[in-house]
Amino acid sequence: MDIKEIPYLPERLSGLKELSTNLWWSWHPEARMLFKMLDRQVWKESRHNPVKVLKELPKKVFDSAASDKDYLRHYDIVLSRFHKEIKEDNKCLLLEGINERKIHSIAYFSAEYGLHHSLPFYAGGLGFLAGDFIKECSELKVPLIAVGFMYPEGYLKQQIREDGWQENIKQLLDRDASSIFRVLDENGNQLIVKVPLIEPPIHVAVWKIAVGMVSLYLMDTDIEINDPWNRGISARLYSGDIEQRLRQEIVLGIGGSEVLEKLGIKFSILHLNEGHAALALLENIRDKVQEGMNYSEASQYVKQTTVFTTHTPVTAGHDIFPFQMIEKYFNSYWPSLGLDRDSFLKLGVHPENPNAGFNMTAFALRMSEFRNGVSKKHGEVARKMWHSLWPELSEDKVPIDYITNGIHIPTWIEPKMKLLFNKYLGPDWTDDCDNPLIWELIDEIPNDELWKTHFWLKIKLINTIRERARQRWVNNRVSTSNILGMGTLLDPSVLTIGFARRFATYKRADLIFYDLERLKKLANDRWRPIQIIFAGKAHPADDPGKRILQRIYNFARDPGLSGRIAFVEDYEEQFAQYMVHGVDVWLNNPLPPMEASGTSGMKAALNGVPHLSIRDGWWLEGYNGENGWVFNHEESEGNEDQKDAEAIYQILEDNIIPLYYKYSDDGIPDDWVRIMKNSIKSNAAKFSTRRMVKEYINKFYIKELKVVQKA
Secondary structure, three states: OOOOOOOOOOHHHOHHHHHHOEHHHHHOHHHHHHHHOOOHHHHHHOOOOHHHHHHHOOHHHHHHHHOOHHHHHHHHHHHHHHHHHOOOOOOOHHHOOOOHHHOOEEEEEEOOOOOEOOEOOOOOHHHHHHHHHHHHHHHOOOOEEEEEEOOOOOOOEEEEOOOOOEEEEOOOOOHHHOOOEEOEOOOOOEOEEEOOOOOOOOEEEEEEEEEOOEEEEEEEOOOOOOOHHHHOOOOOOOOOOHHHHHHHHHHHHHHHHHHHHHOOOOEEEEEEEOHHHOOHHHHHHHHHHHOOOOHHHHHHHHHHOEEEEOOOOOHHHOOEEOHHHHHHHHOOOHHHHOOOHHHHHHOOOOOOOOOOOEEHHHHHHHHOOEEEEOOHHHHHHHHHHOHHHOOOOOHHHOOOEEOOOOEOHHHHOOHHHHHHHHHHHOOOHHHHOOOHHHHHHHHHOOHHHHHHHHHHHHHHHHHHHHHHHHHHHHHHOOOHHHHHHHHHOOOOOOEEEEEEOOOOHHHOOOHHHOOHHHHHHHHOOOOOOEEEEEEOOOOOOOHHHHHHHHHHHHHHOOHHHOOOEEEEOOOOHHHHHHHHHHOOEEEEOOOOOOOOOOOHHHHHHHOOOOEEEEOOOOHHHHOOOOOEEEEOOOOOOOOOHHHHHHHHHHHHHHHHHHHHOOOOOOOOOHHHHHHHHHHHHHHOOOOEHHHHHHHHHHHHHHHHHHHHHHO
């Protein structure tokens, strides 16, 4: 594969080049510090992109670092640890006892990956879940290979107009100044792979990201060999054009499988992260047919070695394609499986609406032996939603399990908070982060140390918001009311609520504005005010979501709310870090049961930010009465907004606000800090990817590998 061209690097510092091209640096603060120490301003301007730093710094900076004993000591320690952790002969202890000679990789397919803000291949929670998952697999030495798309235009770069309407700004990724590189063929050219049996032909160029020990292969259709219509397939996430969406899923599932074939990568288990990748099942079956199995044998074997994770409790969120469109692209494909047209199309039929089209989720559920939702509640919802696929069973016996999502703790713990944990939990606490007993030591942290660390992070968040607003004014000369609405009047001494996520209507971002006069009273209280920071993007085709966003943005500019409401535009991974580290309370109020899991609240809880949420998603499992706040919601056909908004106001007025402003003589809100500690203790281990990946191994992977052994 290609190596990034770095203009100059002394031999003594040659390891920086290797380190910059492996995202291991992204979840190790000591590795990031190596690049930051070279030039803090360039590091900041690069938006924490080590490849860009190495390309832009002058020779004298590297020569100086190469003779700096302090820098070299830090460099040697980091490189030694890096090489130790990514050694190829590292074994996964969790798979001991399995015949390794018959084990190949686990192939993980996802339409998006949230890894770092310098690689915008994500739209939201699904992508960050996938990114955290493969990072944890690297940590646990799970033999995983990941497949996805290299989106040169990313998801969307958001800019808010003067009237509060979201605009989508096109910004191309500089692929040669990122921790991503071309996979080369035997002639030294970028590897190009043709998607099999699809006409007219589609080709993909192959890229690779090293994520610790895990290789993530990304496909790019923006190459000259493709016609213009095909070149745009991988341009951006989730095309609004239904046919282009199908073509994306063909490339992801079938093309991704072919890429692994061309690379000589064999896999024993197929893990599909949502229905976008479901067509990988077909290519896996076709491979077995080519090896001599008939369709029935091949599909049964693939079924027994496939995991399908569904994330979507909303019916409209599942991809359904017209039968004639499926026929257009697959009429030359199904004969290779030994199927006729009708047999093929029936694979994707939903029994409740058989004429609707080819349902990708129904197809994936039908063709996978191991299926799961992403929280306990979502498992229940999924069993109810898909009961008709197993009409002979009672709803509680529908074979859809659940594994609750988690977060990659090294990625989402703030470095200053990590230093505090190192001091009181021990320096190796991350190695045992799924052990609840480790987290009991949080009580050893003095209240003043935890509070001062949190308050420092809150100031950092607000300073970041102010700087973003200043830059927006400098670059675009937007009106002063817009700048005020972006958060320039925020006060770090005020109780700060955070709401940051995708602006889908069911998430009800504007619910807290239901009784505007009551909210104004809370915001304008002379002695105990509140302020709220909003951030998030609406899908480019989601006008209702954009209207909610516009409404909140205009509230942020309302003088009657005294600058206590802020909307921060262009929400992405970097600002998400500031948010989950720095606010005082994390607010979540979707319409149940539409929150499959949610992970942003887990990230906040890990950093001592208590959760205020409706009973839905992960919080049903996380809330214990002492680690945050919950309000009820009884599902009904009527509008529940008034009742739910009333519950939020009541909890704020009766519990949260009095508790936050109850300071002891030394200026520390001890009762509030107690809730912060309970938030960390009760949630960190339970909602970690360490626990989550182990569950996938024990519930699914080991059972599937035993099938492989018997074959």
